[in-house]
Amino acid sequence: MIGQSLSLVGLQKRYGEMFAVRELSLDIAAGEFVSLLGPSGSGKTTVLTMVAGFDAPSAGRIVIGGRDVTRLAPNHRNIGMVFQKYALFPHLTIRQNIAFPLKMRGKSQKAATSRRVDEMLELIQLSGYAERYPNQLSGGQQQRVAVARALAFEPPVLLMDEPLGALDKKLREVMQFEIKRLQERLGVTVVYVTHDQDEALTMSDRVAIMCNGRLMQCGTPAELYRQPSSEFVADFIGRMNFIDGDCLDSKGGKTIVRLSEGSVLNLRSVGNDRDCRCAPGKALRVAIRPERIRLVRRGQGGAEAFPGVVDASVFVGSTYIVVVRLADRPEASLHVQIAADGFIPFQRNDNVDVLLDEEAVHVFPLVERCAA
Amino acid sequence: MTNFISRSRSHRLSFRRLSSYSARFYSLPTSIVLATPLIAALAIGFLYPVLKLFALSFSGGTLAYYRRIVAEPLHLAVLTGTVQVALVVTVASLLLGFPVAYLMARLSKGPATVVGACVFIPLWTSVLIRSYAWVTLLQRNGIINELLIDTGVTDGPLKLIYTQGAVILAMTHVLMPFMILPIYSALRALPADYVRAARNLGAGPLRAFVAVTLPLSLPGVFAGSVMCFVLALGFYITPALVGGPGSMLMATLIGQQTTVLLDWPFAAALSTVLLAVTLLFVLLFRRTLSLSKGLNSVY
Numbered sequence: 212m213i214g215q216s217l218s219l220v221g222l223q224k225r226y227g228e229m230f231a232v233r234e235l236s237l238d239i240a241a242g243e244f245v246s247l248l249g250p251s252g253s254g255k256t257t258v259l260t261m262v263a264g265f266d267a268p269s270a271g272r273i274v275i276g277g278r279d280v281t282r283l284a285p286n287h288r289n290i291g292m293v294f295q296k297y298a299l300f301p302h303l304t305i306r307q308n309i310a311f312p313l314k315m316r317g318k319s320q321k322a323a324t325s326r327r328v329d330e331m332l333e334l335i336q337l338s339g340y341a342e343r344y345p346n347q348l349s350g351g352q353q354q355r356v357a358v359a360r361a362l363a364f365e366p367p368v369l370l371m372d373e374p375l376g377a378l379d380k381k382l383r384e385v386m387q388f389e390i391k392r393l394q395e396r397l398g399v400t401v402v403y404v405t406h407d408q409d410e411a412l413t414m415s416d417r418v419a420i421m422c423n424g425r426l427m428q429c430g431t432p433a434e435l436y437r438q439p440s441s442e443f444v445a446d447f448i449g450r451m452n453f454i455d456g457d458c459l460d461s462k463g464g465k466t467i468v469r470l471s472e473g474s475v476l477n478l479r480s481v482g483n484d485r486d487c488r489c490a491p492g493k494a495l496r497v498a499i500r501p502e503r504i505r506l507v508r509r510g511q512g513g514a515e516a517f518p519g520v521v522d523a524s525v526f527v528g529s530t531y532i533v534v535v536r537l538a539d540r541p542e543a544s545l546h547v548q549i550a551a552d553g554f555i556p557f558q559r560n561d562n563v564d565v566l567l568d569e570e571a572v573h574v575f576p577l578v579e580r581c582a583a
Numbered sequence: 584m585t586n587f588i589s590r591s592r593s594h595r596l597s598f599r600r601l602s603s604y605s606a607r608f609y610s611l612p613t614s615i616v617l618a619t620p621l622i623a624a625l626a627i628g629f630l631y632p633v634l635k636l637f638a639l640s641f642s643g644g645t646l647a648y649y650r651r652i653v654a655e656p657l658h659l660a661v662l663t664g665t666v667q668v669a670l671v672v673t674v675a676s677l678l679l680g681f682p683v684a685y686l687m688a689r690l691s692k693g694p695a696t697v698v699g700a701c702v703f704i705p706l707w708t709s710v711l712i713r714s715y716a717w718v719t720l721l722q723r724n725g726i727i728n729e730l731l732i733d734t735g736v737t738d739g740p741l742k743l744i745y746t747q748g749a750v751i752l753a754m755t756h757v758l759m760p761f762m763i764l765p766i767y768s769a770l771r772a773l774p775a776d777y778v779r780a781a782r783n784l785g786a787g788p789l790r791a792f793v794a795v796t797l798p799l800s801l802p803g804v805f806a807g808s809v810m811c812f813v814l815a816l817g818f819y820i821t822p823a824l825v826g827g828p829g830s831m832l833m834a835t836l837i838g839q840q841t842t843v844l845l846d847w848p849f850a851a852a853l854s855t856v857l858l859a860v861t862l863l864f865v866l867l868f869r870r871t872l873s874l875s876k877g878l879n880s881v882y
Contacts, residue, residue: 265779285782286791292783298776302798311794315785364785 214242214400215276215367217262222271224257224424231257232424235271239402239417241367244394245429246403246411248447249421255404258421259370262402264288276367286315291361291369291399295376297353299345305332305356306341312364331359334393351382358390362397369394371403375410387414408448412436420444442575445498452501452545454537455577458493468495468574471540474517478569494577501548503571506533506557512564519545519565524556531556535565633858640851648852658836658853665833666860668751668822669815673762675755676811677804680762684803685796687763688770706760714824717753718744721825745827753825758814762807769803770796805872809865816861833857 217239224232232254239245247255260266262273264285272281280288299308309331313324332338335355337348345353354374361369374390375383391414394401405411411418412432419429420443428440439445446453456476459467468476476497509518518538525532533547533556545565549556557563609617640648652658687698705713720726721744728740743749777799781791819834826832833853840850 263779263783265782284787285779286785286787288783289785290783292780294776294780296774296776298774298780300777300780300795300799311781311786312784315781315790360784 213365213367214398216241216274217276217368217400217402218272218274219258219262220272220274222258222261222273223269224254224261224266225269230424232261232268235421235424235426237419237426237429239400241276241400242398244391244401244403244414244416246405246415246418247421248405248408248411248418249427250447251406252423253421254424255406255421256372257424259292259372259402259404262368263290263292263370289364289366291364291366293354293357293361293369293371293374295373297345297357297374299353299356299360301345304342304344305337305348308345308356309360309363311360316364327363331363335359335389350378351386354378354386355389358393362393362399365397366399368400368402371401373405374403375405375407383410390414412448420447422447439498439573442496442498445573445575450501450546450548451498452504454497454543454545456495456497458491458495458574460491466574468497470497470517470543471537473539474537476567476572477515478572478574496575496577498573498575499545499567499571501532501546503568504545504547505566505568506535506547506549506563507566509562509564512566516564516566519563521557521559521561521563523559526551526556533557535563537565538562636851636854639848640855642848642851648849649856651849652852652856661831661833661836662856662860664747664830665816665857666864668747668754668830668832669812671751672754672758672815673808673812675751676759676762677808679755680759680807681766681804683759684763684766684770687767688773702760702763705756710757710820711824713757714753714821717749717756717821717825721749721752744825745830747826747830750822750826750830750832753821754815754818757818757821758811761810761814765806765810766800766803769800769806773799802872805868809868812864812868813861816857816864 219235219237222232222235223230235254235258237245247258249255257266261268264280264283268281272279274280275288275290299305300311303311306328309328310324313327328341329338332341335358337352337355337359340348340352340356345356348356354377357374371390375386378386387410403411403414412435415432417429417431418435420427420435422443428435428444430438435444435448439448439451442453445451454470456468456470459469459475461467466478468478470476506519506521507516519535520538520541522534522536522544524534528551530551531549533549535545535547537543537545547565642648652662683698683702687695687702690698718725722728723740723742723744725743727743731737731741732739773796777795778791781795782788786794817834818832819838822830822832823835823838826835834857837850837853837857840846840853
């Protein structure tokens with residue numbers, strides 16, 4: 212295990228009046244795989260650039276394995292990095308590329324360097340390619356060489372900046388698996404920047420979601436999916452239905468939300484912590500995942516159900532996606548996901564009762580946005 | 584559409600080897616029609632005179648004029664002297680020009696424009712004016728000599744002008760933009776990630792430069808060097824103005840033969856030798872470039 216812990220403490224980057232990253236604190240354990248996920252311009256690459264040492268933070272500290280590296284030159288940080296376009300040196304062979312960090316460290320003998328390069332080539336299954344130049348390799352092969360080069364000197368931390376962005380979907384899935392395998396085998400701490408949430412969710416131990424330079428939430432993929440702490444995260448991860456409503460009453464763990472004149476949502480428990488969000492009269496946004504809604508024929512839903520009208524029903528392979536409008540609030544539509552086997556889909560204009568799984572309902576104050 | 588045409592036309596003019604690429608945009612007859620003016624101009628203005636000159640150097644059906652070049656030590660001395668001056672000028676332009684090109688490529692837009700203007704404005708100024716400027720600076724009672732005497736560095740005026748040093752100095756100044764521009768464009772085309780990767784992998788700023796930036800800028804260095812060297816070999820105006828009899832170059836010698844001595848066949852033979860030497864060096868440069876394998880993959 213070569214990994215070391217990485218701590219970002221109050222990290223900040225300002226360009227004039229504009230904040231690229233603000234007050235970001237994150238503790239990453241040794242050997243952990245953490246993704247920075249966010250839309251473009253959210254500051255995730257800036258964080259990586261600062262950790263690598265290409266850009267100095269305006270404030271805050273970067274600590275690797277207990278050592279403060281904030282003011283250290285990039286070549287003294289001992290961090291591996293895989294660049295978005297790999298940045299393999301085009302004038303050097305694959306062997307020379309992988310040997311480059313070893314040569315720069317100048318410690319090991321020629322024979323030892325050569326042995327290490329062979330080891331790395333074997334690890335990435337490109338043993339026969341040592342004497343080729345990068346442009347003679349396919350995108351996936353170049354990607355693997357970039358990983359091998361970044362790991363050749365056994366760095367405690369590996370940074371990856373959208374390393375699979377240039378590959379096609381199929382190859383990307385193979386590479387995701389390979390990177391994960393390598394990471395687990397070597398025990399290196401990985402910080403992985405991506406805007407592809409599937410990639411982040413499948414590979415990471417934890418995902419840090421960023422927006423406008425802020426860390427919105429950091430947690431395991433399941434935590435983010437089940438307990439989003441903000442509307443932005445709820446919307447960003449997976450599919451989510453949102454309906455605006457008003458809080459009628461909130462006390463003793465019970466919350467009553469009015470969605471329309473005739474539809475009142477009686478919540479005994481809510482998916483997320485709502486103490487400060489629900490006060491009588493406050494505008495709210497109610498969120499629920501498509502797979503946590505049930506549809507039954509009108510009249511079979513009981514007192515808790517909302518009347519709805521089916522707008523569309525689409526077969527998408529393993530599931531049906533049914534779009535339902537609330538009967539007395541036609542602008543509010545919900546996507547409902549229903550397992551496809553044995554299910555007879557509702558037709559357009561069918562009258563249904565909509566049942567929300569209370570445990571899975573989240574409420575967010577309407578004002579809170581991913582704003583600066 | 585305008586953009587489209589101008590792009591493929593510039594390909595045709597600057598890179599012959601891309602002709603098959605641009606043929607995709609134009610049919611063969613159209614291509615021929617478009618290329619005809621240039622080919623005609625080259626044939627009439629360049630190919631015909633060169634062949635004529637070549638024939639002239641063999642007039643009388645003998646190698647007598649070539650024998651005269653070899654037999655007379657002065658002529659050989661001028662030839663080797665010319666090659667020497669051209670080499671020194673090329674190396675000096677490279678050493679002085681590379682940092683400027685590097686600066687231009689690294690600076691942000693505003694300052695880079697200022698540096699660029701400093702490179703371009705001399706280039707747009709007539710060689711004659713620039714050479715006369717050097718005469719004004721270097722002459723016996725010129726600015727530099729006056730300064731040296733006033734500050735008490737020397738007692739009397741130094742002989743600065745009409746020396747080989749003056750020729751090299753002035754030629755380096757005149758030819759430097761031809762070195763700077765290709766290097767600049769090579770450096771500009773270099774993604775910043777290469778240097779970042781080198782730094783990340785443990786190279787200090789200097790080692791990153793030597794191991795990555797420098798080798799990857801070599802195509803630009805070679806292009807600039809060939810351009811400078813070839814231009815320097817045949818340079819006429821500047822050496823004629825700031826150089827003396829002791830620092831005669833091939834072009835001056837050829838000029839003398841045609842305008843003063845009116846010995847056209849001998850001038851033709853000298854020109855042919857100069858052309859051959861030039862081509863030889865260009866081939867040598869190209870050979871060296873192709874030896875540094877993998878560089879071709881950069882572009």
